Amino acid sequence: MTIDFTVNGKSVSLNIDPETPLLEVLRNDLELNGPKFGCGLAQCGACSVLLEGRSTRTCVTPVSAVNGMKITTLEGLGNEDHPHPLQLAFIEEQALQCGYCVNSMIISAAALLQSNPNPGNDEIKQALAGNLCRCGAQPRILRAIKRAAAASGGNGS
Amino acid sequence: MKTTRREFISTGGLLMVYFASPVLALAQYTSPNPGQSGKSHGNEFVDTWIRIESGGKVVISAGKVEFGQGIRTALAQIAAEELDVDFSRIQMTEVDTSYSPDEFYTFSAISIQQSGGRVRKACAQARQILLQLAADELTVTTAGLSVSDGVILDGGQATTANYWSLLEGKNFNAVVPDEVVVKDRKDYTLIGQPIQRLDIPAKVYAQASYLCDMRLPGMVHARLVRPPRTGLSLLRAETDGINSMPGVIKVIRDGSFLAVLAKREQQAVNAAKSLASTCHWQTTVDETNSDNISAWLKTAPAKTYPVTSRSSDKTADVTQTLSAEYSRPFLAHASIAPSSALALWDGNNLSVWSHGQGMYPLRGAIARAVDLKQDQVRCVHVESGGVYGHNGADDAACDAAVCAMSLPGQPVSLQWSRTDEFCGEPLGSAMTVSTQAGLDQHGRIASWKQVVWSGTHSTRPSGPDGAGNLLYAQSKDQPLPSPPLRSIPQPSGGADRNSVPIYVIPEIDVTKHLVEAMPLRVSALRSLGAYANVFAIESFMDELALASKADPFEFRLAHLSDDRASRVLNRLRDQSDWSNRPEGGSGEGWGMGFAKYKNLAAYTAVVIKLQVTDSGDIRLDRAQAVVDAGLVVNPDGVRAQIEGGIVQACSWTLKEQVNYRPGAILSKDWSTYPILTFPEVPDVDVEIIDQGDHAWMGVAEAAQGPTAAAIANAVAHACGVRVRNTPITPNKVNAT
Numbered sequence: 001m002t003i004d005f006t007v008n009g010k011s012v013s014l015n016i017d018p019e020t021p022l023l024e025v026l027r028n029d030l031e032l033n034g035p036k037f038g039c040g041l042a043q044c045g046a047c048s049v050l051l052e053g054r055s056t057r058t059c060v061t062p063v064s065a066v067n068g069m070k071i072t073t074l075e076g077l078g079n080e081d082h083p084h085p086l087q088l089a090f091i092e093e094q095a096l097q098c099g100y101c102v103n104s105m106i107i108s109a110a111a112l113l114q115s116n117p118n119p120g121n122d123e124i125k126q127a128l129a130g131n132l133c134r135c136g137a138q139p140r141i142l143r144a145i146k147r148a149a150a151a152s153g154g155n156g157s
Numbered sequence: 158m159k160t161t162r163r164e165f166i167s168t169g170g171l172l173m174v175y176f177a178s179p180v181l182a183l184a185q186y187t188s189p190n191p192g193q194s195g196k197s198h199g200n201e202f203v204d205t206w207i208r209i210e211s212g213g214k215v216v217i218s219a220g221k222v223e224f225g226q227g228i229r230t231a232l233a234q235i236a237a238e239e240l241d242v243d244f245s246r247i248q249m250t251e252v253d254t255s256y257s258p259d260e261f262y263t264f265s266a267i268s269i270q271q272s273g274g275r276v277r278k279a280c281a282q283a284r285q286i287l288l289q290l291a292a293d294e295l296t297v298t299t300a301g302l303s304v305s306d307g308v309i310l311d312g313g314q315a316t317t318a319n320y321w322s323l324l325e326g327k328n329f330n331a332v333v334p335d336e337v338v339v340k341d342r343k344d345y346t347l348i349g350q351p352i353q354r355l356d357i358p359a360k361v362y363a364q365a366s367y368l369c370d371m372r373l374p375g376m377v378h379a380r381l382v383r384p385p386r387t388g389l390s391l392l393r394a395e396t397d398g399i400n401s402m403p404g405v406i407k408v409i410r411d412g413s414f415l416a417v418l419a420k421r422e423q424q425a426v427n428a429a430k431s432l433a434s435t436c437h438w439q440t441t442v443d444e445t446n447s448d449n450i451s452a453w454l455k456t457a458p459a460k461t462y463p464v465t466s467r468s469s470d471k472t473a474d475v476t477q478t479l480s481a482e483y484s485r486p487f488l489a490h491a492s493i494a495p496s497s498a499l500a501l502w503d504g505n506n507l508s509v510w511s512h513g514q515g516m517y518p519l520r521g522a523i524a525r526a527v528d529l530k531q532d533q534v535r536c537v538h539v540e541s542g543g544v545y546g547h548n549g550a551d552d553a554a555c556d557a558a559v560c561a562m563s564l565p566g567q568p569v570s571l572q573w574s575r576t577d578e579f580c581g582e583p584l585g586s587a588m589t590v591s592t593q594a595g596l597d598q599h600g601r602i603a604s605w606k607q608v609v610w611s612g613t614h615s616t617r618p619s620g621p622d623g624a625g626n627l628l629y630a631q632s633k634d635q636p637l638p639s640p641p642l643r644s645i646p647q648p649s650g651g652a653d654r655n656s657v658p659i660y661v662i663p664e665i666d667v668t669k670h671l672v673e674a675m676p677l678r679v680s681a682l683r684s685l686g687a688y689a690n691v692f693a694i695e696s697f698m699d700e701l702a703l704a705s706k707a708d709p710f711e712f713r714l715a716h717l718s719d720d721r722a723s724r725v726l727n728r729l730r731d732q733s734d735w736s737n738r739p740e741g742g743s744g745e746g747w748g749m750g751f752a753k754y755k756n757l758a759a760y761t762a763v764v765i766k767l768q769v770t771d772s773g774d775i776r777l778d779r780a781q782a783v784v785d786a787g788l789v790v791n792p793d794g795v796r797a798q799i800e801g802g803i804v805q806a807c808s809w810t811l812k813e814q815v816n817y818r819p820g821a822i823l824s825k826d827w828s829t830y831p832i833l834t835f836p837e838v839p840d841v842d843v844e845i846i847d848q849g850d851h852a853w854m855g856v857a858e859a860a861q862g863p864t865a866a867a868i869a870n871a872v873a874h875a876c877g878v879r880v881r882n883t884p885i886t887p888n889k890v891n892a893t
């Protein structure tokens with residue numbers, strides 16, 4: 001079955017088993033590094049991407065479900081030359097230890113800042129309640145998200 | 158990251174794989190030339206540690222691996238400092254058994270002491286050699302020479318000589334002597350600076366940084382079928398239908414080891430799932446379960462070790478004796494990244510990319526498990542999620558090796574499932590700790606007795622003799638024998654780590670009972686026994702303070718003779734505004750805990766401020782810590798380790814317990830093994846006391862125990878309920 005969608009602004013057309021998890025397609029077929037395998041059970045957030053601007057868990061999303069849709073991954077948010085304010089803020093705050101959760105945190109925070117450009121501490125914490133970090137980097141992640149919000153002039157970017 | 162066929166090249170009999178990514182490029186850094194003796198990478202050679210490379214680079218190879226603790230950045234700081242080169246010139250390689258120094262495991266929060274010291278000496282020696290070469294070239298003596306960013310200065314003036322003109326791409330051909338003159342601390346410009354970590358930008362920009370980002374041409378995918386808990390034999394599995402499933406390349410069965418290889422990852426997942434449904438596993442008779450384990454430990458066959466015994470000639474007048482018993486359940490490392498590995502067998506040599514903590518010990522263990530000679534096996538460290546001790550990483554590396562050897566020439570990527578990790582990884586052992594103390598008429602502690610019951614904290618597959626600790630080696634048709642029970646001796650200790658109170662007490666008696674056979678697979682979890690021992694000691698100190706009607710800080714300070722310890726406590730008392738501690742029983746609780754990690758490393762004191770609701774729910778507001786880790790290489794790195802340690806210990810203490818019954822581990826995903834979520838994380842403040850006159854000390858495991866006790870003490874302060882068994886749940890708060 002042919003599935004067409006857009007990833008980080010590029011059109012993709014794949015002839016593939018429609019049941020294949022989107023995570024596998026992004027990581028193995030399209031060789032993107034942002035989304036990570038963490039549980040495969042929609043429990044940790046490691047595999048998140050922005051699907052039409054909403055944070056979505058790709059480990060439980062069959063690729064057929066994204067036909068015709070737009071996906072942004074961590075690499076699509078920004079890069080060294082054109083960083084996203086969240087990426088800069090995570091570096092400034094050194095907001096990760098192993099960093100395996102960093103995709104999860106930045107993607108969910110990006111979705112949050114879209115809808116709420118100037119979130120308070122509790123709003124940030126609630127928005128990330130389903131995003132697990134085992135290293136205990138949350139205090140720094142919180143600071144980084146607030147820094148990014150401030151840097152974007154509270155307009156989310 | 159794409160790797161083309163062309164980029165596979167053969168070097169010295171080893172298949173080397175080259176990557177385009179700047180981050181992983183150093184995972185394939187070619188072996189330096191042999192040192193003088195012809196041995197390629199003995200720790201004694203300067204060339205093993207440092208290479209002056211083209212492009213104005215200095216490449217440093219150390220034997221400690223990065224898993225987010227910032228060790229490579231700290232080592233780069235030490236190297237740049239000692240060599241007098243700009244920090245940006247330093248490149249750190251991955252740990253690779255084909256060229257790296259052998260520094261055994263990255264564990265026990267001792268990397269800075271061990272590797273830091275060795276890198277410093279190697280670089281100091283390298284600098285001396287370079288100065289001598291410069292002196293020869295400039296026909297001067299070294300006396301007037303100095304170095305600025307690798308340029309040799311004579312009398313403060315730049316000369317034409319620099320590190321690269323003198324030695325680029327060449328060997329030092331020298332050994333690192335035992336005694337080397339190193340830089341004076343007063344001249345440090347880099348050590349002590351909060352330099353940003355080298356690895357972070359690539360991670361936030363999603364450049365290839367992790368093992369899972371390695372994609373080799375022709376790579377196939379492997380998944381395992383595992384028993385519902387380790388140690389169960391596979392009685393029956395129907396493999397026939399599986400071979401014809403889409404994409405399946407083969408099913409591998411060796412005794413109770415069962416794996417499927419498929420072209421695509423989901424095909425391997427599907428095949429493993431179907432295969433699992435045909436499996437019959439042996440059942441076990443086990444009298445323990447997660448509810449009775451702490452009592453069972455005290456009755457189980459065990460080896461007994463006296464830990465310490467100190468008596469006093471003056472028999473104190475004990476007016477009051479208190480005793481208590483504490484416990485912690487089995488805990489999981491529970492990395493966000495389930496274990497994985499990549500392996501490639503070319504018919505003669507095996508390459509394994511792993512996120513384990515020790516590549517040299519792993520190489521020896523894998524070689525033994527799969528019947529190869531050690532020099533046929535190359536292990537390369539590549540990062541994945543944090544490991545926090547001995548988790549499934551080493552097992553996955555061996556599993557991948559076994560799969561790869563069944564498919565010569567094709568790289569195999571093996572991924573454990575979330576449930577494989579929870580049900581297969583070695584857990585932190587359950588522990589029970591009893592304490593008893595006598596108080597004299599002045600409310601001082603006259604005597605202390607502590608007994609620790611625990612399984613071992615060390616079943617790492619350390620080299621060939623440790624191979625029997627690998628899951629594959631235990632499961633295969635001809636299993637390897639289990640290595641003997643290992644008791645880690647004092648002063649660092651295993652189950653008995655931090656079991657000796659640091660306080661001034663005339664009579665102390667501490668005993669360890671190491672249970673011979675544990676019902677679940679156990680090994681090292683961050684801080685080993687220190688978490689439960691400090692939880693017990695520091696909870697009991699509060700109980701004793703209460704009995705003596707003393708303030709918790711005052712009570713501890715009155716029993717301390719170590720000035721650095723007192724300084725840390727005094728500082729935290731001020732920082733936490735302790736004099737404004739609320740009245741007990743108000744629902745708001747402040748508690749503290751303190752330890753000197755292993756009684757020989759960092760001093761860490763923690764205050765926890767929390768609320769206990771009427772229904773017994775515990776809400777953490779704030780954690781405040783003061784740390785003395787001696788000379789600090791990177792203060793932000795130390796702060797991050799303490800912050801992370803506190804948050805993880807909050808999770809262990811409030812939420813975590815591996816649930817199991819005889820046939821199965823019931824904690825097998827994040828819904829059955831919940832950890833602290835974002836809204837539950839407290840604000841964390843860490844202050845580091847600069848003690849630059851003292852040696853540097855590890856901090857990565859220092860916060861675990863003090864945090865646990867601080868929580869228990871805060872709960873007791875908030876509502877008067879003393880919970881002695883972690884996790885401290887609303888049920889337990891309400892039960893008393």
Ligand code: FES
Nearest residue numbers: 038039040045059
């Ligand atoms: S991997 Fe998708 S939520 Fe965990």
Ligand code: FES
Nearest residue numbers: 097099101133135
């Ligand atoms: S930084 Fe390691 S899981 Fe979050």
